[in-house]
Amino acid sequence: MAVLGPESLTLEVPDLAAGIKFYTDAGLLARVDDQIARFRCAGQERDCLTLIGGAARKRLHHIALRAEVLNEIAVNVEEHGGKVVAAPDGHETDGLWVADPHGLLIHLVETPSDTVPPQVAQFEINAPGRIVRTRRSAMLPGHGYKSAEPLKLGHILLFSPDVPASVAFVTEALGMGLADKAQDIIAFCCARRNSDHHVLAFAKSPGIGFHHASFQVGDPDEVGRNGRALTEKSGKGDWGFGRHTIGSNFFHYIQDPWGSWFEYYSDMDFIDDHALWTPTNYGIEDSLANWGPPVPSDFVHNYEVEADG
């Protein structure tokens, strides 16, 4: 029994039109049915994001994870402080719905893995003693590139009031693995086989909430180019271009209409077998980035908790 990867996330939002604009500007494909907007990546056969409009404020409704042997997970959930719960009204009744010890709602589903995107061109870097590109330019004029087309939902980062407890639940009850962490402030979890370095992560906050969802693009150039383009369209904050220490991915984050974040990423560490990976406990100085611009002052602010107050 184990979680195999990320499936989707669902947010309640106050302004559905703003959400549709933001995520379609980001490159996702939308289908809108009254007060519900569903999004997917071009080339993928399932939705990775759902926005439910008409809410008083933005709030994480639930995340969904691909998993197998759900009956064994159901037993583990109860043993590790979670609850098996009924499907919320209006939501799919297949799979297994659980609430973690903090009330985070998780939908475990037995679905096929993402469609593997077509192989992208090699990202070539000329370096001393290693010339791989001659007699041609690496770059097209700026207008020569198409707009963003994210390949897949890679990971979801959530707020947690107790990061070690959240990690204990997803590793012991759901069969995930701890990839790396930075003290008790932030932790990154993977599937135990053939996984991006992290598919689910937790950052410390007074309450649960949604921090960001991250979408893979083809190479570091696409991270920077698409990040800049979405920042100009959204008119809100951003953080990037930069590179994380933990997971090694290049990143660019753009703030969504409600203060949480959308990330483009490329070149993340890959864990084919968690038993052969040694998690590192990093210092706080490495918790956010190896290099990049200054971190926005509200980058780790949980607006969902503030709205409760």
Ligand SMILES: [Fe+2]
């Ligand atoms: Fe991320």
